[in-house]
Amino acid sequence: MSHISVDQDSKAKPDSQWKIAFSYFTFSLVLGQTTGILSALYGFWYCSRFGFIGPYSWDLHRCWTPIVSDMVLAVILLILASPIAIIFRRKSFNFIYPGTTTFFLISGLLLSTHKINILATILLSLGLAIQVGRNFQNSPTSILKACRRIAPVGCSLILIAAATILGIRSQAERISISKLPDAPRHAPDILFIVWDTVRADYVGTFNDSGVPTPNLDKLAAHGTVFQRAVAPASWTLPSHASMFTGQFPHNLSADWMTPIPDEREMLAEVLSDHGYLTSGFVANIGYCGRNSGVHQGFSHFEDYKLTWKNVILSNFYLKVLLSRFAIQRWPHQTESKTGQEVTRDFQKWKERPPQNRPSFTFLNYMDAHTPYLPKKIHSRPLTQYEVTEMLSYDQKSPEEISDRLIKLAVTCYRAQIHALDRELGKILNFLKQRNELQNTVVIVASDHGEQFGEHEHYYHGNSLYQSVVHVPLVICDFRQAQASDVVERPISLRNIGATVLEFAGINSGHSIRGTSLIQMASTTTHAKQQDVVYGFNSMEALKDPRYPNLPFMLNSIGWKGRLDLWIEDSHSFIRGPGQQSELYDLTTDPTEQNEISSEKSAKASKLNSQLESFLDK
Numbered sequence: 001m002s003h004i005s006v007d008q009d010s011k012a013k014p015d016s017q018w019k020i021a022f023s024y025f026t027f028s029l030v031l032g033q034t035t036g037i038l039s040a041l042y043g044f045w046y047c048s049r050f051g052f053i054g055p056y057s058w059d060l061h062r063c064w065t066p067i068v069s070d071m072v073l074a075v076i077l078l079i080l081a082s083p084i085a086i087i088f089r090r091k092s093f094n095f096i097y098p099g100t101t102t103f104f105l106i107s108g109l110l111l112s113t114h115k116i117n118i119l120a121t122i123l124l125s126l127g128l129a130i131q132v133g134r135n136f137q138n139s140p141t142s143i144l145k146a147c148r149r150i151a152p153v154g155c156s157l158i159l160i161a162a163a164t165i166l167g168i169r170s171q172a173e174r175i176s177i178s179k180l181p182d183a184p185r186h187a188p189d190i191l192f193i194v195w196d197t198v199r200a201d202y203v204g205t206f207n208d209s210g211v212p213t214p215n216l217d218k219l220a221a222h223g224t225v226f227q228r229a230v231a232p233a234s235w236t237l238p239s240h241a242s243m244f245t246g247q248f249p250h251n252l253s254a255d256w257m258t259p260i261p262d263e264r265e266m267l268a269e270v271l272s273d274h275g276y277l278t279s280g281f282v283a284n285i286g287y288c289g290r291n292s293g294v295h296q297g298f299s300h301f302e303d304y305k306l307t308w309k310n311v312i313l314s315n316f317y318l319k320v321l322l323s324r325f326a327i328q329r330w331p332h333q334t335e336s337k338t339g340q341e342v343t344r345d346f347q348k349w350k351e352r353p354p355q356n357r358p359s360f361t362f363l364n365y366m367d368a369h370t371p372y373l374p375k376k377i378h379s380r381p382l383t384q385y386e387v388t389e390m391l392s393y394d395q396k397s398p399e400e401i402s403d404r405l406i407k408l409a410v411t412c413y414r415a416q417i418h419a420l421d422r423e424l425g426k427i428l429n430f431l432k433q434r435n436e437l438q439n440t441v442v443i444v445a446s447d448h449g450e451q452f453g454e455h456e457h458y459y460h461g462n463s464l465y466q467s468v469v470h471v472p473l474v475i476c477d478f479r480q481a482q483a484s485d486v487v488e489r490p491i492s493l494r495n496i497g498a499t500v501l502e503f504a505g506i507n508s509g510h511s512i513r514g515t516s517l518i519q520m521a522s523t524t525t526h527a528k529q530q531d532v533v534y535g536f537n538s539m540e541a542l543k544d545p546r547y548p549n550l551p552f553m554l555n556s557i558g559w560k561g562r563l564d565l566w567i568e569d570s571h572s573f574i575r576g577p578g579q580q581s582e583l584y585d586l587t588t589d590p591t592e593q594n595e596i597s598s599e600k601s602a603k604a605s606k607l608n609s610q611l612e613s614f615l616d617k
Contacts, residue, residue, distance in 0.1 A: 029071050065314040196368060205225065225484065231469045259293040281362070282294070338367065360500070382412075492534065583597075
């Protein structure tokens, strides 16, 4: 009997150890759930305070992803702390582990707000950590017992929340597609690709010294190249809003904290009303995602991507550690997707069962946007130092940017443009293999450019010089066998919407403004039809006290308020606050190095009168 009893005791001991381990595991989950809920609540409050777009972009999945992320960190800390239970007494472990985990979770939550002093964060987190450690040390049994009950309930609620959000969106998509009317006969598929933040003079198709872009060259060889395409704004949201509505940005309310209003009719809405299957895949989550209003009219839309990476990186510490030490695989803006991800998502969507109707697809690529993290430069991966420099690049004021840093930034930027061209090649080959390319119209453009010290300006959104408004634009209709055509005169990207509708055969019953670029490229109107080329930029919203200081805006030299751009033939006229103005002849001075004295110039006076007349209308 005694022998049997010993065996039974030996078998019971491992069971007891597993039960203890499970109890501490559930305690970790409860700690993560508690701080994760606080993190989600803070995120929702912060985003609602700033309007849910831009750096404060919110997605419904953020209701639960911070909770999962904090639970993961708590479990990781439990695993790392386990040896302490062997080396020290369990009573010591019962103080050290809960205290340490609480310190990391609370300090991470406070640091992610960027509002609390680091020393204050450490002291507050340390005080809470000591208190939690003491309480757990004094009554571990009762706390562990409660956690074994609470943790499964919390995990179940998280699964329900995630499944509900996915289910609602999936059902809304099915309903939207089922309600589509019949499409126009013989309507083509239309693919609209936007390379976010790509300036024309850095693209080989438009400049011999630009980045080699062989795939865009192939597209241009069978389509129309618009050598002087001008973006209506120098940053993402107003430029996209203009392209999708045909309105100029000064007539739109879209701004740094204001999305495109629901009542504004959008291009995708018009196409859906005429039977087109519309889909969007965007990398710029902040200013092209659902909260920006760009998504209006799309039956299928992918912005925030629910991946294990984005879920895990909802936690401050994991985001910082992985983004800093895992090189370019973990970009600073973790929610932004790489070009490869955008292409892959598009291909997966196209491989679904066919809907037997024409499609309009919008692809937004963000690889050329800061922080410029290419896989390789000069045939080698970036060093950790270079990654760190690029991650902090757009947080620097002009005085902090050295010539060496600019050289690195330009090198990385060029590498990213080359990567964008590779993605274009993948898409064209994919459609060709599916025998769909011959019935597709492809439009490749950029929403704005980028500055690397021209006029002592950096980044974008703070001027209307050619470096930020002169963008690439190539249109190719694969239904027609045509030779390359080049349009030399300036045109505005706000005509993209009207052009798409012309290809779709939709000529009435909508409010999309603008002139079809098909007509402008026609040989019969080549030398006759002139476009209204106007650009607008305003930093008035940055005066809102809620908005944080943006170094590339508030520290920029020169323009500080509203800017208007008027281009006629070869002249660029920029007017700023207080009737300040600059005039450039783009034929003799394409990089705008020599400003024509606007006070003495009759040309400046004429262009200013034209601008005033345009704005009055």
